Amino acid sequence: MPAVRVEGLRKRYGDTLTVDHVSLEVRKGEIFGILGPNGAGKTTVVECIAGLRKQDAGHIRVGDFDPQSQRSKVREILGVQLQDCKLPEKLRVEEAIRIFSSFYRDPADREKLLADVGLTDKRQTYFENLSGGQKQRLSIALALVGQPHIVIFDELTTGLDPEARRLVWELVESVRSSGVTVLLVTHSMEEADQLCDRLALIDSGRTVVCDTPANLRAMAVQALGRDDATLEDAYLRLTGKNFEVAG
Numbered sequence: 001m002p003a004v005r006v007e008g009l010r011k012r013y014g015d016t017l018t019v020d021h022v023s024l025e026v027r028k029g030e031i032f033g034i035l036g037p038n039g040a041g042k043t044t045v046v047e048c049i050a051g052l053r054k055q056d057a058g059h060i061r062v063g064d065f066d067p068q069s070q071r072s073k074v075r076e077i078l079g080v081q082l083q084d085c086k087l088p089e090k091l092r093v094e095e096a097i098r099i100f101s102s103f104y105r106d107p108a109d110r111e112k113l114l115a116d117v118g119l120t121d122k123r124q125t126y127f128e129n130l131s132g133g134q135k136q137r138l139s140i141a142l143a144l145v146g147q148p149h150i151v152i153f154d155e156l157t158t159g160l161d162p163e164a165r166r167l168v169w170e171l172v173e174s175v176r177s178s179g180v181t182v183l184l185v186t187h188s189m190e191e192a193d194q195l196c197d198r199l200a201l202i203d204s205g206r207t208v209v210c211d212t213p214a215n216l217r218a219m220a221v222q223a224l225g226r227d228d229a230t231l232e233d234a235y236l237r238l239t240g241k242n243f244e245v246a247g
């Protein structure tokens with residue numbers, strides 16, 4: 001059984017069809033990327049997967065469960081870090097982890113979690129005084145506090161400097177090594193190429209292709225006759241659009 005299965009997902013906001021027939025399958029134990037430009041509909045897809053939005057059409061399964069009708073079951077196996085995690089400014093790191101732990105029957109060990117995300121020495125620090133990278137590492141800890149089997153990370157590294165981004169990438173790798181399936185939303189080609197085992201390329205609310213970064217690059221190499229073809233070239237080839245302006 002796949003970790004997550006999405007078939008023919010559609011979601012409309014008013015008159016706009018934001019997600020139009022997105023289908024994808026996330027295998028257990030992989031880092032699966034949803035890659036697309038800003039506004040492509042990536043967040044809407046993962047919000048439907050998490051049961052935070054109701055789709056207009058299509059089927060979603062998280063493990064064996066339907067996020068709409070079995071939301072509490074899905075909450076037991078799915079951890080979510082959504083874009084722009086904002087906590088009260090005067091909340092300390094360890095208070096945030098304690099509060100989130102209280103939502104779960106069998107929460108993770110709080111000391112281990114702090115150590116795993118490299119925030120043990122920041123436990124007494126207010127949220128407002130954390131750096132961007134530390135805030136993102138805290139948001140990863142909060143997504144993992146319920147010991148999920150699958151975790152969604154949405155735009156984890158946007159705005160981080162290269163060093164902070166590298167630390168977050170290492171953390172994502174170690175989350176996967178611990179046996180958790182990762183569904184990663186990103187608009188960074190580099191991040192997708194670096195971290196993901198497989199990707200769904202999303203363009204204007206549609207899945208263009210699902211494949212490994214290496215296969216997508218190989219496709220672009222063959223199509224363009226250039227050995228240095230990149231994921232970006234593959235995107236351009238598949239959509240006819242430049243990634244930066246496609247959303």
Ligand SMILES: Nc1ncnc2c1ncn2[C@@H]1O[C@H](COP(=O)(O)OP(=O)(O)OP(=O)(O)O)[C@@H](O)[C@H]1O
Binds near residue numbers: 037040043045083
């Ligand atoms: N609640 C809403 N009501 C109306 N329109 C919305 C709503 N949420 C998102 N949209 C619109 O749907 C489109 C897709 O948004 P979404 O956040 O899913 O895209 P995204 O690919 O995650 O983009 P980004 O990378 O910028 O976060 C955008 O045009 C956005 O403005």
